[in-house]
Amino acid sequence: MDSAQHETVIIGAGVIGAALAYRLSTSGTPVTVIDRATPATGASGAGFSWVNAAHKTPSDYFRLNAKGVAAHHAWRAALPGASWFHPVGNIELTRRGETTAALEARSEELATAGYPVRRMAGAEARDAVPGLQIPDGAGVFHFQDEGWVDAPAMTHDLLHRAVQAGAALRTHDPVVGIERSANGRVAAVRLRSGGTVSGAEFVIAAGNGASALLSELGAPDPLTSGDGHPGPRTGPGAPHPTVGMVVETTAVADAPRPVVHAPGISFRPAPNGGLTLTDNPTAAQWSRADPRLWDVPALLMERAARLLPQLHGAHIAQVRVGERVLPVDGLSVAGRLPGAPNAYLVVTHSGVTLAPFLAELIADEIGGAERGELAGFRPDRFERR
């Protein structure tokens, strides 16, 4: 057995595991983070990384995400040199009268909840996004506090800060087994390399890899079946709701700074000076093995260029096919596992938005407090299904 008796063992070095490792280790808790691969190569390396809450329901999930947005602003201010969160705002164009009316109504609710949003004049939107073609009759809304994250940069920066604060990071070594004591508590995890890592608390922040670990623990799996194939359980949305595609373009002259959403296309700046494009429902039509998925990059380029003519000279620089970490009810899962009281599960979509705030909540809960913000998101809701 490893001689190091680390108190908290985090399985998974995506944005969530990294944020939690940072939060715990900088407040004095000994931490070991284990990943089967390189950090940020799961969902965290494949997403659109828009930091947002405006459209999320029900109300406790909206509030969790709104606090996620606020925590990004707070961490950006508190962490010297952290440059991965870009609070550039989000501009949303609606096409039809009824979507404009619905967004108008939602805006009023959001304003009442203290979430900044306003109608924007077309000329102002064109100032913010040079060249933007606004279809006749479109409504334009501005969500001022939203933005985007370079999620791999966030993951690596937070892990680096955690390591500097004393955390141990072990990569390329999957957890392949879990050892339990007679009272059901987890005593140690077994690594493929043959070692074991013991601890007092174990956090499963393994994204879609959580399913295998939960099966080992005999706990219900809340996740939508993976690999883009519909399984016995289904999640919300399109036929293959876990499948997502993100396209990065080559550098673009006059690249817009805000995140922009329009019917059929969303884009935001990419770290290479180009744009990152996506459209959730389009890619989620196809399983990852379906060749029709590869029609999507050209489609996204074409749709984006209709809104932003300067994209006509750009090319595709990179395409990422990702798999969402998607609980079957679409909501976050965070809490101790019934039957394994020192095992804490955290799996969620919108994990980029939520990582800093979830890290704060989970660090408090591992320390013995109970955070009411997580009351509606416990793993035991799947035991009752």
Ligand SMILES: Cc1cc2nc3c(=O)[nH]c(=O)nc-3n(C[C@H](O)[C@H](O)[C@H](O)COP(=O)(O)OP(=O)(O)OC[C@H]3O[C@@H](n4cnc5c(N)ncnc54)[C@H](O)[C@@H]3O)c2cc1C
């Ligand atoms: C296409 C797409 C678009 C998205 N858009 C957005 C968005 O706009 N805004 C937003 O907020 N969120 C978005 N998301 C969601 C967000 O990216 C995820 O919720 C988030 O990255 C989840 O982070 P995580 O750390 O939980 O999981 P992951 O990033 O998947 O990390 C889990 C880690 O665990 C490791 N692991 C798994 N099993 C084991 C094991 N047995 N042993 C050791 N290590 C293991 C993996 O290697 C991986 O590194 C999007 C996701 C996708 C795919």
